[in-house]
Amino acid sequence: xxxxxxxxxxxxxxxxxxxxxxxxxxxxxxxxxxxxxxxxxxxxxxxxxxxxxxxxxxxxxxxxxxxx
Amino acid sequence: xxxxxxxxxxxxxxxxxxxxxxxxxxxxxxxxxxxxxxxxxxxxxxxxxxxxxxxxxxxxxxxxxxxxxxxxxxxxxxxxxxxxxxxxxxxxxxxxxxxxxxxxxxxxxxxxxxxxxxxxxxxxxxxxxxxxxxxxxxxxxxxxxxxxxxxxxxxxxxxxxxxxxxxxxxxxxxxxxxxxxxxxxxxxxxxxxxxxxxxxxxxxxxxxxxxxxxxxxxxxxxxxxxxxxxxxxxxxxxxxxxxxxxxxxxxxxxxxxxxxxxxxxxxxxxxxxxxxxxxxxxxxxxxxxxxxxxxxxxxxxxxxxxxxxxxxxxxxxxxxxxxxxxxxxxxxxxxxxxxxxxxxxxxxxxxxxxxxxxxxxxxxxxxxxxxxxxxxxxxxxxxxxxxxxxxxxxxxxxxxxxxxxxxxxxxxxxxxxxxxxxxxxxxxxxxxxxxxxxxxxxxxxxxxxxxxxxxxxxxxxxxxxxxxxxxxxxxxxxxxxxxxxxxxxxxxxxxxxxxxxxxxxxxxxxxxxxxxxxxxxxxxxxxxxxxxxxxxxxxxxxxxxxxxx
Numbered sequence: 001x002x003x004x005x006x007x008x009x010x011x012x013x014x015x016x017x018x019x020x021x022x023x024x025x026x027x028x029x030x031x032x033x034x035x036x037x038x039x040x041x042x043x044x045x046x047x048x049x050x051x052x053x054x055x056x057x058x059x060x061x062x063x064x065x066x067x068x
Numbered sequence: 069x070x071x072x073x074x075x076x077x078x079x080x081x082x083x084x085x086x087x088x089x090x091x092x093x094x095x096x097x098x099x100x101x102x103x104x105x106x107x108x109x110x111x112x113x114x115x116x117x118x119x120x121x122x123x124x125x126x127x128x129x130x131x132x133x134x135x136x137x138x139x140x141x142x143x144x145x146x147x148x149x150x151x152x153x154x155x156x157x158x159x160x161x162x163x164x165x166x167x168x169x170x171x172x173x174x175x176x177x178x179x180x181x182x183x184x185x186x187x188x189x190x191x192x193x194x195x196x197x198x199x200x201x202x203x204x205x206x207x208x209x210x211x212x213x214x215x216x217x218x219x220x221x222x223x224x225x226x227x228x229x230x231x232x233x234x235x236x237x238x239x240x241x242x243x244x245x246x247x248x249x250x251x252x253x254x255x256x257x258x259x260x261x262x263x264x265x266x267x268x269x270x271x272x273x274x275x276x277x278x279x280x281x282x283x284x285x286x287x288x289x290x291x292x293x294x295x296x297x298x299x300x301x302x303x304x305x306x307x308x309x310x311x312x313x314x315x316x317x318x319x320x321x322x323x324x325x326x327x328x329x330x331x332x333x334x335x336x337x338x339x340x341x342x343x344x345x346x347x348x349x350x351x352x353x354x355x356x357x358x359x360x361x362x363x364x365x366x367x368x369x370x371x372x373x374x375x376x377x378x379x380x381x382x383x384x385x386x387x388x389x390x391x392x393x394x395x396x397x398x399x400x401x402x403x404x405x406x407x408x409x410x411x412x413x414x415x416x417x418x419x420x421x422x423x424x425x426x427x428x429x430x431x432x433x434x435x436x437x438x439x440x441x442x443x444x445x446x447x448x449x450x451x452x453x454x455x456x457x458x459x460x461x462x463x464x465x466x467x468x469x470x471x472x473x474x475x476x477x478x479x480x481x482x483x484x485x486x487x488x489x490x491x492x493x494x495x496x497x498x499x500x501x502x503x504x505x506x507x508x509x510x511x512x513x514x515x516x517x518x519x520x521x522x523x524x525x526x527x528x529x530x531x532x533x534x535x536x537x538x539x540x541x542x543x544x545x546x547x548x549x550x551x552x553x554x555x556x557x558x559x560x561x562x563x564x565x566x567x568x569x570x571x572x573x574x575x576x577x578x579x580x581x582x583x584x585x586x587x588x589x590x591x592x593x594x595x596x597x598x599x600x601x602x603x604x605x606x607x608x609x610x611x612x613x614x615x616x617x
Contacts, residue, residue: 015440032520036527039447044535047324051544055551056325059388059543065204067159067279 011042074130075140076171078104083167091158098151098166105174106144109137116180126240131180134505139177139296142364146288146371149485153375154281155478165198166285173289177296181240182230193219196290199282200274208277215274222260229253245301255302261294262345263338264311265318266549271337276330280378283330287374288367291337295344295363304351312346313441320448325546327388329377336453339445340366347428357504358427365420369412372486376406379475386469390541393465402475403462405483412490414450417518420493423500426512447528455532
């Protein structure tokens, strides 16, 4: 968990710095691929962290419907 | 003569007929009425239409301009496709609810005055409740009631704002308002329908509980009617830029957690509507066209995604990624159609999502923070919808889900139709541009932009290879702000119950005392009037407080 938080924090700081410095998303060749990799990791691990914080619960069992 | 016929008219006739016709005829009504509405919306001449006066208020139910027409056309298309998708559905309540919802959608986007607009707005809420409850389970009915309560609250804000606006000399015509005073109440009503966090929980709560065909139509109307309303009334409101950015990110983060396929797509409605809301907030001609184009595209590709996941649910009887897997060989056509929708929502070239998302991002180009964050949300979209869902549902799994029912021809036909439209508007952006409220001068297919987009998608796919190892097949429900609502709702419910109980007892004592002090009163049991009144009030308060399950 600690490693994930550090990673998410690092990526978020990187993105924030780029935004503050006004770096364009397409600043250099391959920049968009890098945004894709880092962004996906940030979103994925942010979601995992939220899940670990208890923002999920066990799904209820399926119910029968009244359809014919 | 048809010039003055409202596109909602054939849909209302279909709703009436659906209530009395046998199933064999009933199932044909929605596609036919949707097609008729499309023809009427397409051919209606621009203008304010006829004005009628009701109790001194001017009503103009058919105002046609480019903004309204774009929404009316795509609403009619998804109605017709949804009708084809539902050809095997016999339930009367579905067909009546769907036709009324579609008619209300047309009435909202073509309403020229606030009263017609409000009535159509509330009609859509009631019809959508029917479509949610049509899921047929106890959970669907409960989610439908919650949907109705939330939208009744939003509608009350809208009504209060409209009454205040008119009482202070505001115009009867639906037009731009300042987000202050009455305008703030109107804006709040719109934001509820647009599912802007923290007012979004109704969407991920309700849509997954509907039947597959109901989900297709639900995904089209309520939030996009709100986008239309925001574009019409609050274009250029900077608050909406940040609301939209928050929505775009909120949706993709929580979607990645989600196990229920249609809740996952529900979070992506929140995210995609975020692009539209941000575009409306930016307010430039390009941004507004981008918002409208993205709403148009979204209705098509999100409808397609709901159709494909609905087909999966129909075929397997399962709705959770933890219960699905290994289905690529069993339902190959559904997989192909799903991927068209998934790549479109991810903004892949040659599909309509690429064109419309590019418009919004291009409009945000002068604001790097907004552009960055919307690009990040785009990464998250591909991560969940383009990679996680298809890999877990269709890819190899330890225990593959069994197909227990074939996917009907109507479902396949509707998915094929939606796929064709996604490709058509993707390869020929001029067709989409022609429907926009302002001329669009933007070329999405430059070598640089296509390469950048492909890079972004490739980078996301590489990261998914890392993230895939962390994915677990756990049957969970994502709560996000539901956790807060449940906690607050429980606290309020307990407090209200105690207070209501004490107040009821006090009222009983008062009534008993009053009755016993009457010297000539005949002896009889004291009527529990106070108790009944307070119990009713408490029940209403409980319903509102018990947003949590």
